[in-house]
Amino acid sequence: MSKNIPxxxxxxxxxxxxxxxxxxxxxxxSDQHGAIVTFTGLVRDMNLGEQVTGLFLEHxxxxxxxxxxxxxxxxxxxxxxxxxxxxxxxxxxDVNQQIVFVxxxxxHRGEAFDACQFLMDxxxxxxxxxxKEQRGSSAHWLDKRLSDEFAAKKWKER
Amino acid sequence: MSKNIPxxxxxxxxxxxxxxxxxxxxxxxSDQHGAIVTFTGLVRDMNLGEQVTGLFLEHxxxxxxxxxxxxxxxxxxxxxxxxxxxxxxxxxxDVNQQIVFVxxxxxHRGEAFDACQFLMDxxxxxxxxxxKEQRGSSAHWLDKRLSDEFAAKKWKER
Amino acid sequence: MKVLFFGQLREQLGVAELPLDIAPCSVRxxxxxxxxxxxxxxxxxxxxxxxxxxxxxxxxxxxxLSQDDEIAFFPPVTGG
Amino acid sequence: MKVLFFGQLREQLGVAELPLDIAPCSVRxxxxxxxxxxxxxxxxxxxxxxxxxxxxxxxxxxxxLSQDDEIAFFPPVTGG
Numbered sequence: 001m002s003k004n005i006p007x008x009x010x011x012x013x014x015x016x017x018x019x020x021x022x023x024x025x026x027x028x029x030s031d032q033h034g035a036i037v038t039f040t041g042l043v044r045d046m047n048l049g050e051q052v053t054g055l056f057l058e059h060x061x062x063x064x065x066x067x068x069x070x071x072x073x074x075x076x077x078x079x080x081x082x083x084x085x086x087x088x089x090x091x092x093x094d095v096n097q098q099i100v101f102v103x104x105x106x107x108h109r110g111e112a113f114d115a116c117q118f119l120m121d122x123x124x125x126x127x128x129x130x131x132k133e134q135r136g137s138s139a140h141w142l143d144k145r146l147s148d149e150f151a152a153k154k155w156k157e158r
Numbered sequence: 159m160s161k162n163i164p165x166x167x168x169x170x171x172x173x174x175x176x177x178x179x180x181x182x183x184x185x186x187x188s189d190q191h192g193a194i195v196t197f198t199g200l201v202r203d204m205n206l207g208e209q210v211t212g213l214f215l216e217h218x219x220x221x222x223x224x225x226x227x228x229x230x231x232x233x234x235x236x237x238x239x240x241x242x243x244x245x246x247x248x249x250x251x252d253v254n255q256q257i258v259f260v261x262x263x264x265x266h267r268g269e270a271f272d273a274c275q276f277l278m279d280x281x282x283x284x285x286x287x288x289x290k291e292q293r294g295s296s297a298h299w300l301d302k303r304l305s306d307e308f309a310a311k312k313w314k315e316r
Numbered sequence: 317m318k319v320l321f322f323g324q325l326r327e328q329l330g331v332a333e334l335p336l337d338i339a340p341c342s343v344r345x346x347x348x349x350x351x352x353x354x355x356x357x358x359x360x361x362x363x364x365x366x367x368x369x370x371x372x373x374x375x376x377x378x379x380x381l382s383q384d385d386e387i388a389f390f391p392p393v394t395g396g
Numbered sequence: 397m398k399v400l401f402f403g404q405l406r407e408q409l410g411v412a413e414l415p416l417d418i419a420p421c422s423v424r425x426x427x428x429x430x431x432x433x434x435x436x437x438x439x440x441x442x443x444x445x446x447x448x449x450x451x452x453x454x455x456x457x458x459x460x461l462s463q464d465d466e467i468a469f470f471p472p473v474t475g476g
Contacts, residue, residue, distance in 0.1 A: 018178075020182075021178075023196075027177075027200065030254065031202075031203045031254055032203060037198075038195070038196045039194070039267060039271070040193070042188055042192050044189075045190060057256025057475065058403055059447070060400070062452050072239060098185075098466075109278055113197070113271065120476060123475065127473060129473055130403030130404070130471065130474055141404040141474075216322060218369070221388070224373070246396075251391050257395075258395070286322065286388075287396070288323030288391065290324075311323035
């Protein structure tokens with residue numbers, strides 16, 4: 001299987017992103033790629049049974065980009081992809097706002113689904129972001145979820 | 159796990175769809191749902207090493223909607239989903255045009271990825287659509303792909 | 317009964333829809349009856365991978381048809 | 397050397413960045429040195445799940461640090 005080098009775009013930003021625009025850009029690089037899979041993560045209004053009013057996202061500038069570039073390069077090695085877009089927001093976010101976007105194009109859908117899920121699973125466990133959740137008048141740093149660890153580990157058993 | 163009844167939207171149409179609009183509608187029903195996964199299938203410019211110039215899509219009106227409704231209901235049984243959107247185009251399509259859209263929202267990303275991929279795997283093997291591909295001056299009805307059969311069978315082993 | 321044909325099969329037979337006035341029978345018997353319509357019909361309807369739906373639900377050859385049923389024959393699906 | 401702290405750890409220590417002028421040592425030794433800065437420091441830096449990155453790459457306690465290294469301590473990541 002030929003492994004063309006995909007177009008990789010990675011952005012860490014305070015501003016919101018335009019999902020439609022990101023999709024359009026992926027589609028424009030998809031003449032040979034019949035499948036586009038996107039994942040978007042939003043701020044939920046509930047967590048652990050409590051009302052969430054907002055989220056603060058901190059990261060390690062420099063390292064974040066390095067980790068995401070490495071993950072994208074790994075995905076490009078494992079699957080034949082046309083384009084990879086990763087966007088992660090930082091700073092203060094409100095409920096239902098977009099946090100993260102991962103979009104992938106591939107020739108066949110299995111590759112697009114796998115690559116997108118792989119990127120999300122490892123972004124969750126390796127990229128240096130930290131979430132502080134606001135619930136009413138108090139704020140709590142989130143703990144890592146064991147299910148995220150398991151999701152990432154599954155890729156090593158494949 | 160509570161299985162709320164998700165908002166299900168299914169459309170078979172000649173006209174193109176607006177990916178951004180479909181995403182926005184999914185997002186609007188996502189207060190409790192932190193994850194949105196979308197799949198889009200496009201007309202590829204190459205197939206089996208030959209240049210593709212277009213695609214004609216025929217379906218079995220009535221049965222198609224029935225099958226897709228049943229698949230959506232099955233997905234809603236298996237996972238806790240907020241919304242399911244399925245759009246499939248019919249008629250004459252050009253290279254790089256959108257053919258199919260499946261979008262799903264869920265509380266966690268694993269469910270959203272699984273449900274979206276489940277819907278696509280069974281849409282491919284159960285929904286009565288037939289593709290006739292135009293390559294230069296000739297046209298060929300496509301054969302089913304064995305990899306699609308395998309993808310659908312994998313769900314039964316889970 | 318109303319018999320429908322789709323995709324490549326519709327094209328090969330040159331028929332999309334065929335009204336039929338025959339006695340209730342199984343899908344297998346209907347297939348035999350239709351095969352007698354000519355050489356084309358015989359070979360196309362003999363295809364191993366041919367699917368059949370009755371009233372828009374996939375079923376097998378043993379299904380017993382009624383007078384009001386809508387029967388559809390078609391090749392494996394290739395959408396998505 | 398430059399030592400960085402992130403997330404909950406940064407907040408608990410009340411420090412985001414700490415310039416250090418010490419002799420080259422291992423990450424384990426640096427952690428011991430920092431722990432001596434007070435009770436807070438000792439308990440927070442003793443956490444089992446604390447991660448360390450040197451020059452923006454995760455590494456283990458045995459890593460031998462050089463004078464120009466950027467070292468970061470942080471809790472498990474929770475982005476996405």
